[in-house]
Amino acid sequence: MAAMPSDPPDVPDTPAADLHPVPAHGRTRPRRRHVGRWVALGIVVVVVAVGVAVVLAVKGGLEARDALTSALDDVPTVEEALTGGDTAAAQQALDRVQEKTTKARRGTSGPVWAVAGSLPGIGADAKAFRTATRSVDDLAQDVLPPLVQASGIVDLSGLRAKDGGVDLGPLEKAAPLVASSADALTPVERDLGAIDTSTLRPQLGDPIASLQDKVRTLGSTVTTAHRATALLPPMLGADGTRTYLLLSLNNAELRSSGGIPGSITVLRAKGGKVTVVGNASSSDLGPWKQPVVDLGKDNTAVFGTQPARFPQDTTMLADFPDTGRTMAAMWKKAGHGDVDGVLATDPVALSHLLGVTGPVTVQAPTATGTTGVELTSDNAVDILLSQVYAEIDDPAEQDAFFSAAAGAVFDKLLHGDVPAADLQHALTQSADEHRLLVWSAHDDEQSLLDPTELSGALTSTDRGKHAVAVLLNDGTSGKMSYYLRTSTELTSSQCTGTTRSDVYTVTLRSEAPKDAQQNLPSYVTGEAAGVVKPGVIRTNVVVYTPQGVGVPVIERGKQTVGGDTDEVAGRTATQLTVDLSPGQKVTLRVTLLTPQAGDGKLELWTTPTTTTGGLAAVAPTSCTR
Known part of the structure; x- marks a missing residue:
């Protein structure tokens, strides 16, 4: 009996032109469906892997956040112990901080976090959070330990003269430790300072901004300690008279x-x-x-x-x-x-x-x-x-x-x-x-002094070059400046196109007695010099612009007044003379046009008088192009 024919195989509903003929050697080509299956399977694997990675990253991020928050809460304990001179307590608190910062760093390490930092939408936040955890861990592992060790050698807050001198031995031993701390802090300040918190979500931006402030404060403390331990021994004669x-x-x-x-x-x-x-x-x-x-x-x-x-x-x-x-x-x-x-x-x-x-x-x-x-x-x-x-x-x-x-x-x-x-x-x-x-007179010591208030270096340092200065020189040839009252302040700041216009108001007032010629010694009034009428205070005012800023516009009342202007170290210095009779007041409006838009504080340097100090911070308007 003849065999019954089997059912024909299912044939996909595919146009004939897409069917593949059997090659002469008898082997068939792999079907595209097999390739598609492998592609699909690969996509599934990638999606699952990414999902697992995301879960692990989120888990690590949450753990890192908790560890970082706890560590930051403990850092003040270290600082308080150092300030109080309790080295043992400082070390115990530091041990706790280091354990937490290590955990926080581990939670944001690995390739997933590196990739996350370049993804749209979350990249800036992921990168900033990772930088913050690494920076705080560097702070705990490299910056604070030498400080704690140095505090066991010398207590700068308790340093005092005794029997006409200071014991320099502890300072000399502590100096390399504090220098090590200062060196380690530099990259931490740089990396944290590079984070633009305005681009982050508030939940992350605000804490990082607070962290930046705390590190700046710590940086000021470390820098001061470094200068003290580096400068005091040689300047007080540790190496010779x-x-x-x-x-x-x-x-x-x-x-x-x-x-x-x-x-x-x-x-x-x-x-x-x-x-x-x-x-x-x-x-x-x-x-x-x-x-x-x-x-x-x-x-x-x-x-x-x-x-x-x-x-x-x-x-x-x-x-x-x-x-x-x-x-x-x-x-x-x-x-x-x-x-x-x-x-x-x-x-x-x-x-x-x-x-x-x-x-x-x-x-x-x-x-x-x-x-x-x-x-x-x-x-x-x-x-x-x-x-x-x-x-x-x-x-x-x-x-x-x-x-x-x-x-x-x-x-x-x-x-x-x-x-x-x-x-x-x-x-x-x-x-x-x-x-x-x-x-x-020693260059290495002066380089440490230059950035400080002690240097008074207006034209030779970066700090001074970017300051506004209004300096006063007596022209009376007497001692009448005792009766001079002055004030200088930033009274207006606004953005004008590509520049910022800052207006400083300079006030000079005489409190000299009206009968100065009769009741004050000629040595005081400058009568012998014959420069001015006795009782008049003559003051030469010099306005120094910040570096890169042009000639200021100076007004006295409604009138623009001129002055002798010279270029000094990439800035301008404009000098004019003000004479004051007893009781007279003169107000000068000084307008500076800064060509570079920007924000941040500026320093205002003035001549210290009997009643007014010579250094202040001013905050011009923030401008963006």
């Missing part, structure tokens, strides 16, 4: 840095001990017929060669390092040898220190001998800048009294039991007001 000049600036006759250097105190440091070894008057140095140093064409264009020939005019220079170098050259030319640095302070700064040390008694000359004068934080400015001229006629005796006052305060600081925290507050206040300035 150091000699310094301390200039007592007289705000009653203004100069850019504060006042003329009337008296000079010679200090000697060796092995941490500082002693007063001599006094001199600026009148003992020169004047010189030829400049003792080359001031450069920029300084000479603004001030001529006077600052390099007359010691009283050295502080006319806008850059205190220039003042220091010039004064050191005059000191050497007068036959007194080399110095390792120049410091400057004024009676207002002395009053801050007297608030810490308590009163000191200084001997003042009288017609029959001498008498003790008690200086306190309340009366020091008035006595040193006004009464001394009414009661002591001889300029040399006036300078001797100024030197004795500075020496008495300094001696009490070295030998008295002054709390370190109180002393630090007084010194910081003086530095913040630009009433305490330091220049070192």
